[in-house]
Amino acid sequence: MDLTNQRVVIIGGSSGIGLETARVLAETGASIVIAGRSPEKVDRALATLEGSVTGEAVDATSREETRNFFRRIGPFDHLVLTLASNVGAGEFRTLDFAMLHRAFETKFWPQLIAAQTSLDFLRKDGSLTIVSAVTAHVAFAGASGFAAVNGALEAMVPTLALELQPLRVNAVAPGGIATPFWSDLPDDMREAFFAQGAAVTPAKRMGRPDDVARVIAMLITNSFMTSTIIDCDGGARIRSSW
Numbered sequence: 001m002d003l004t005n006q007r008v009v010i011i012g013g014s015s016g017i018g019l020e021t022a023r024v025l026a027e028t029g030a031s032i033v034i035a036g037r038s039p040e041k042v043d044r045a046l047a048t049l050e051g052s053v054t055g056e057a058v059d060a061t062s063r064e065e066t067r068n069f070f071r072r073i074g075p076f077d078h079l080v081l082t083l084a085s086n087v088g089a090g091e092f093r094t095l096d097f098a099m100l101h102r103a104f105e106t107k108f109w110p111q112l113i114a115a116q117t118s119l120d121f122l123r124k125d126g127s128l129t130i131v132s133a134v135t136a137h138v139a140f141a142g143a144s145g146f147a148a149v150n151g152a153l154e155a156m157v158p159t160l161a162l163e164l165q166p167l168r169v170n171a172v173a174p175g176g177i178a179t180p181f182w183s184d185l186p187d188d189m190r191e192a193f194f195a196q197g198a199a200v201t202p203a204k205r206m207g208r209p210d211d212v213a214r215v216i217a218m219l220i221t222n223s224f225m226t227s228t229i230i231d232c233d234g235g236a237r238i239r240s241s242w
């Protein structure tokens with residue numbers, strides 16, 4: 001993989017999957033810009049990265065802030081969207097619709113705002129990679145809210161790939177990945193959840209951020225990939241329970 005002289009912007013790059021994607025892509029010779037809302041988190045992430053990597057704070061829920069961010073960044077080649085909050089879980093019978101609205105407001109809308117406001121700056125035949133979730137198309141009890149948000153994003157991928165060609169538009173749908181996404185859970189609950197996830201997943205482990213980062217890197221560098229959604233879930237879609 002060689003991305004020498006190419007620029008990649010990762011919104012959500014200050015943590016988890018996005019941060020690991022920055023690490024993997026920095027090894028390809030690319031110049032990387034990572035972004036997230038918290039400037040402190042961006043600085044902490046930058047301190048762990050080597051290569052040509054810079055960072056900025058931006059809140060992609062704000063169209064104006066995001067447009068200004070892209071104006072400051074200028075022309076670039078590839079956009080990766082790993083941003084999200086962790087809200088949206090719960091059994092449907094009692095699902096809190098106010099929370100489901102927040103789930104759309106903190107993942108669906110900001111990913112679309114970032115994608116749309118980037119277009120004047122993103123190379124016409126570059127790439128846009130969205131990170132959805134395997135819950136979009138695999139049944140997990142308690143995940144109908146995640147299914148709705150991520151399914152809405154995935155539903156747009158083929159049409160965006162058609163309308164925006166030759167820009168390539170793809171998505172990666174992760175299964176359970178051990179990242180700060182789960183840090184709101186108390187330690188013992190998180191450990192039990194991860195252990196159960198590993199036990200029922202055919203790969204017999206939780207995912208790691210680099211599992212997903214390497215799929216994103218492939219989608220960016222393979223110029224024959226567009227309108228594709230790749231599951232990276234250790235086989236969770238063929239599990240027998242969870």
Ligand SMILES: NC(=O)c1ccc[n+]([C@@H]2O[C@H](COP(=O)([O-])OP(=O)(O)OC[C@H]3O[C@@H](n4cnc5c(N)ncnc54)[C@H](OP(=O)(O)O)[C@@H]3O)[C@@H](O)[C@H]2O)c1
Nearest residue numbers: 012014015016017036037038060083084133176177179181
């Ligand atoms: N971890 C999993 O098990 C899993 C499974 C399936 C799908 N996913 C998806 O994978 C993606 C990455 O998740 P992750 O596990 O890497 O989560 P994470 O470690 O919590 O990282 C989320 C990143 O998004 C940034 N962010 C959140 N809201 C933002 C906003 N409005 N504007 C700009 N940046 C924002 C965060 O920084 P700030 O907080 O500073 O803004 C952080 O850098 C998400 O879309 C998630 O839904 C994760």
